Amino acid sequence: MKKNKRLWLLVIPILVLLGFILKDSFNQKSIEDLPGGFKEVAFVRNEQNKGGIIRIYAVTVGDLLNADYSGCLDLMPVNDYGSTTTVYFFDRSAPYPTSLSIDTPHFDTTKYKAIQISKKYGKKK
Numbered sequence: 001m002k003k004n005k006r007l008w009l010l011v012i013p014i015l016v017l018l019g020f021i022l023k024d025s026f027n028q029k030s031i032e033d034l035p036g037g038f039k040e041v042a043f044v045r046n047e048q049n050k051g052g053i054i055r056i057y058a059v060t061v062g063d064l065l066n067a068d069y070s071g072c073l074d075l076m077p078v079n080d081y082g083s084t085t086t087v088y089f090f091d092r093s094a095p096y097p098t099s100l101s102i103d104t105p106h107f108d109t110t111k112y113k114a115i116q117i118s119k120k121y122g123k124k125k
Contacts, residue, residue: 029075030075031059031072031075031076034067034068034071034072034075035063035066035067035068036061036062036063036064036066036067036068036069036072037060037061037062037063037067037092038059038060038061038062038067038072039059039060039062039092040057040058040059041058041059041060041090041096041097041098042057042058042097042098042099042100042107043055043056043057043058043100044056044099044100044101044102044106045102046102051081051082052081052082052083052084052122053079053083053084053122054083054084054086054102055076055077055078055083055084055085055086056085056086056087056088056100056102056106057076057085057086057087057088057100058088058090058096058097058098058100058107059072059087059088059089059090060089060090060091060092060096061089061090061091061092061115062092064091064115067089069089069116069118070118072087072089072118073085073087073118073120074120076120078120078121078122079122080122080123080124081122081123081124082121082122082124083121083122084119084120084121084122085119085120086106086117086118086119086120087117087118087119087120088106088107088114088116088117089114089115089116089117089118090112090113090114090115091115094112094113095111095112096112097111097112
């Protein structure tokens with residue numbers, strides 16, 4: 001009887017902890033949850049894994065006036081060691097690129113006009 005009680009005193013906290021971990025992992029905030037109607041439409045990353053990783057995103061915005069651009073940038077990943085993340089924001093009602101290039105300019109600037117460009121830099125260790 002005592003052994004069974006000790007087992008439950010150990011199992012119940014572990015199950016509760018696992019429940020919180022699962023709930024938290026499935027309820028992570030994404031850019032679609034932010035005000036502004038953000039949607040990622042293109043992404044490119046360099047193949048460098050030993051130095052600065054370069055990530056470039058194209059994101060459309062549905063509501064230009066209420067969009068949380070800095071919040072969207074904060075949710076984008078960035079690594080240490082001189083990595084950069086660049087996000088090009090485009091009006092959803094205007095033409096926008098569906099593919100990007102790692103080389104500058106990252107998209108055809110004669111066809112598409114970004115409404116905002118934001119960059120995020122990783123720490124240099």
